[in-house]
Amino acid sequence: MTSDRKAPAVSVRGLRKSFGQVEAVKGVDFEVAPGEVFGFLGPNGAGKTTTISMLCTLVTPTGGTARVAGHDIVTERDAVRRNIGLVFQDPTLDGYLTAEQNLRFHADLYGVPKSLVGDRIRQVMEMVGLWDRRDSKVSTFSGGMKRRLEIARGLLHSPRVLFLDEPTVGLDPQTRSAIWGYINKLRHLEDITIFMTTHYMDEAEYCDRIAIMDHGEIVVIDSPEALKASVGKDRVQIHTGDDEAAIAALKERFDIDAAVHDGAVTFAVPSGEEFVPRLFAELGMPIRSVSVSRPSLDDVFMNYTGTTIRDAEADAGASIMRTMARR
Numbered sequence: 628m629t630s631d632r633k634a635p636a637v638s639v640r641g642l643r644k645s646f647g648q649v650e651a652v653k654g655v656d657f658e659v660a661p662g663e664v665f666g667f668l669g670p671n672g673a674g675k676t677t678t679i680s681m682l683c684t685l686v687t688p689t690g691g692t693a694r695v696a697g698h699d700i701v702t703e704r705d706a707v708r709r710n711i712g713l714v715f716q717d718p719t720l721d722g723y724l725t726a727e728q729n730l731r732f733h734a735d736l737y738g739v740p741k742s743l744v745g746d747r748i749r750q751v752m753e754m755v756g757l758w759d760r761r762d763s764k765v766s767t768f769s770g771g772m773k774r775r776l777e778i779a780r781g782l783l784h785s786p787r788v789l790f791l792d793e794p795t796v797g798l799d800p801q802t803r804s805a806i807w808g809y810i811n812k813l814r815h816l817e818d819i820t821i822f823m824t825t826h827y828m829d830e831a832e833y834c835d836r837i838a839i840m841d842h843g844e845i846v847v848i849d850s851p852e853a854l855k856a857s858v859g860k861d862r863v864q865i866h867t868g869d870d871e872a873a874i875a876a877l878k879e880r881f882d883i884d885a886a887v888h889d890g891a892v893t894f895a896v897p898s899g900e901e902f903v904p905r906l907f908a909e910l911g912m913p914i915r916s917v918s919v920s921r922p923s924l925d926d927v928f929m930n931y932t933g934t935t936i937r938d939a940e941a942d943a944g945a946s947i948m949r950t951m952a953r954r
């Protein structure tokens with residue numbers, strides 16, 4: 628391999644993609660260092676899959692440039708493909724074949740040298756805890772086992788960059804956490820960069836750095852810790868008998884801008900716990916319950932975009948429903 632191992636694993640300049648009138652990705656810039664676990668976090672429809680698909684050479688950009696493992700995603704597509712592994716949302720395993728046969732097929736496709744295939748298959752299957760099930764047909768596997776096998780397959784040809792698009796979507800919490808266990812193990816065992824997308828806040832915490840994406844743009848990029856520190860405020864949520872009146876009272880008495888998120892009147896203040904007694908004393912209306920939480924990535928998202936990821940997804944869902952209703 629000739630590419631410089633110190634060069635960024637992924638380097639993106641002004642990358643954009645439109646589908647007709649829809650500007651899915653509006654010119655994004657970022658770099659991912661070798662060995663980093665880098666996450667794209669954002670609601671459904673933010674442009675995460677489109678970005679990752681461009682980097683994997685599956686979608687051609689409308690503008691801008693990007694290099695992956697040192698190769699241009701448009702002019703050196705084959706070189707990019709040789710150097711990347713893919714785990715996408717839609718499973719592409721062959722259910723009639725055994726787990727091992729699926730991997731052998733992939734090894735042939737990628738030209739993994741025959742002398743190395745056996746050892747490598749064992750190595751990646753052990754990494755995801757499936758070696759004992761190598762002779763079982765994939766159709767007998769659970770969703771979590773299939774995802775693990777896809778991760779093993781994505782690693783088989785020793786890629787420099789592994790792309791994971793929503794690797795845990797649709798899985799139960801226990802399986803999600805097992806998948807993360809394997810991803811963490813992977814970063815210690817392999818010399819690899821991991822680029823993933825997620826809309827699960829808790830999962831973004833595992834990344835070294837995350838880029839928050841919304842409406843086709845990167846809103847902010849940093850480590851999860853730095854992002855949370857940048858918010859500098861606690862989140863307070865209250866339940867009252869009249870949300871509109873509570874929002875008006877918060878503005879009038881405390882000059883606080885509140886809004887309803889996730890079914891509660893929500894706002895941010897510097898020291899939430901100290902503020903609560905004042906809130907009860909001065910709001911001038913009954914409060915049924917109150918919760919105070921330290922900034923989470925959800926607050927980071929809200930801080931930078933003015934909405935929660937869940938509300939943003941609900942909006943995106945509603946607009947898709949409207950579009951479908953018009954058809």
Ligand SMILES: Nc1ncnc2c1ncn2[C@@H]1O[C@H](COP(=O)(O)OP(=O)(O)OP(=O)(O)O)[C@@H](O)[C@H]1O
Pocket residue numbers: 646649650651669670671672673674675676677678826
């Ligand atoms: N092939 C396509 N044709 C038309 N519009 C598309 C196409 N692919 C994506 N889009 C639109 O581009 C926007 C971004 O979609 P994208 O799938 O990249 O978002 P996302 O953040 O990955 O969301 P999700 O998690 O739902 O996949 C959306 O408005 C989507 O409807």
